Amino acid sequence: MTAGQTVSGRLASAAAAVARDGLSGELRHDVARRVLDVLGNSLAAVDQPAARAVSTVVAAWGGAGQATVIGGGPRLPAATAALVGGTLAHSLDFDDTHLPSVLHPSSSVVPAALAVAEATGGTGHALLDAAGMGIEVTVRLGMGGYDRRLGNSVFFDRGQHATSICGAVGSAVAAAMLMGLDEKGIADAIGIAASMGAGLLEANRTGGTVKRMHCGWAAHSGVVAAELARSGLTGPPTVIEGRFGFLHAFCGDQADVDAVVAGLGVEWELPGIFFKPYPCNHFTHAGIDAALRLRADGVTPDDVVELELGVPTPVLRTIAEPPEAKARPESGYHAAFSGPFTVASALVGGGGLGVGHEDFTDEASRDERRLALAAKVRCVPDARCDEIFPNQFPAVVRALLRDGSRREVRVDVNRGGPGNPLSADELAQKFRTNASHRLDGADAAKVAEAAYALPTGGSVSRLMSLVGS
Incomplete structure (x- = not known):
């Protein structure tokens, strides 16, 4: 790590550069596929009890109708829509996975980015750039908690759900970019969100449905953190690497700070994230x-x-x-x-x-x-x-x-990753199967077309209108 630069500062600098210059066409296309995957997983989960519970609670919160709720219902404030969206995205455990961090990054970041993009009138390009950078930050933080000697995630070993803990910070980066915050504002959003990430994995072992809303809470936290940064709240500059910062608090002496920023902006984890072929752990x-x-x-x-x-x-x-x-x-x-x-x-x-x-x-x-x-x-x-x-x-x-x-x-090699990828037809079949819970074949095809149009200037509002009815 370069002397004099904090980790949050370097992440914010990279995010500001992406907001200014955009991702490559290849990376934008990759993110568009993840947006479609999240939407399909979410449509399939609309009637799940956890999603209904969250929707019931937020209905009483009120607030300005800024963003669409996937599957229908009144428009909600961006942070609230992100809470519902993230809950839907993770409810069926069908979300993409990064290895070896063992994170599901898109299920928090994409709902946060969709909600804020819709609320701010963001373009398709801006959505993909913000979501892509937020996903990258999420998995890099996860790698900061990966112990190569143990060959395992320290978060996971301690029973912590890194997906939601790191996803809150990645969601904040995406939201801050879409709100037009400058480098300092993005760094403050990171610093604020680092105090918000949470999630325990005991439900995987012995039951309970709380894990289904972890990504929703992460998405909600990220949007709120960016809103607070925009309004002047600040975060500690050494929030990631400091003695009482994010990595040390969660992972102790096993944290690898350098892994968070190694090759940042040049080497991308994003394309190697696995798509799941089966809706289970x-x-x-x-x-x-x-x-x-x-x-x-x-x-x-x-x-x-x-x-x-x-x-x-x-x-x-x-x-x-x-x-x-x-x-x-x-x-x-x-x-x-x-x-x-x-x-x-x-x-x-x-x-x-x-x-x-x-x-x-x-x-x-x-x-x-x-x-x-x-x-x-x-x-x-x-x-x-x-x-x-x-x-x-x-x-x-x-x-x-x-x-x-x-x-x-x-x-030895899982389906859905670089060594054994799902074909375009298999990804399309997965989306159609998921979407069939709410949409007929023709409407599902329109959603896919709108998602794949995002890299070439497609409309976020049109895409969300197709999944919000």
Whole structure:
């Protein structure tokens, strides 16, 4: 790090440069795909209980109608619309993932950017530039909490939801850019938002729906932080690297300050962020792919005597513990965080791109065929998976069959990332499936067209009008 420059100052300087000069065409196109992905995930979640709970609460808050609510309803103040939007975006755990930070950056930043862009009359270019920079800041902060010696996120190891903690700051950067704040104003927004980020991961283990609104709170916090900075509130200049700053407070001596700014403005994390093919915790995806391969090879649930799911050791806490809860999840949402249930669903036969929303309904979580198969799954640490994690979330499935034979399928590279990307057709299928919960085929096509028009001057207000009815 250059002497005399604080981390928030360098982040603000890079953001101001992007606001002035714009992202490259390639990066703008990448962000446009993420905007469409967030909108699809959000449309699919409109009727989820957590989203309804947040919408009910904010309806009583009032305020000027500045921004559209995805899925319909009265227009809301930008910060409130961001709260609803971020909750929707993260509710089904279908949001994009950065590795190895294990962050879902778009689900907070994109809703914040959409709300502020609409409220301020921002252009499509401005939206993409702000969202892209906000996403970049989010994952770089996440990398500041990644311990290379442990091969794991310090945030995650301590039970902290880095997605929402770092997402509050990234959302503030995006919001500040769209509000036209100068470099100092952006730095102040960062400094303010750093006091707002929060989120615990215990719900992944033992239940509760609060995690679904973490990205909403991060988006809301980011917009509020930018509004406060615009009105004169200031943040500490050393808020990221200081003794009582962001990284030390959350990660202690394991924080890597230099990782936040290394190659800033030149090397972009943004294009390498994974799109999810399945609406469930990302740690379960390689196990799903392995089970799908077994199914494609002719293995049926009735053939199975026992299954062993090998995963990286740190993953066990999320998808395998406590074992009794993972074998019989209490709801469809909790089923999405279960290694045994997701493997069983893939073998039974799922929807979507192999496993879909219908596999994570409350009714599906009570399906005795799935539960009987899930009870045969034993989750274990796997040495090879440990070597690869968290640059990928690998898995191996070993099956003992009734005829006495054994099968093993190992998946080292996740679908949806640079090493195994989703095709344009697969991304389109994912959006259509998500959007079908609220839109017919023709209207879904209009949303996709409007999102992909953003890099060439498309209208933010038109895009939001299509998803707000």
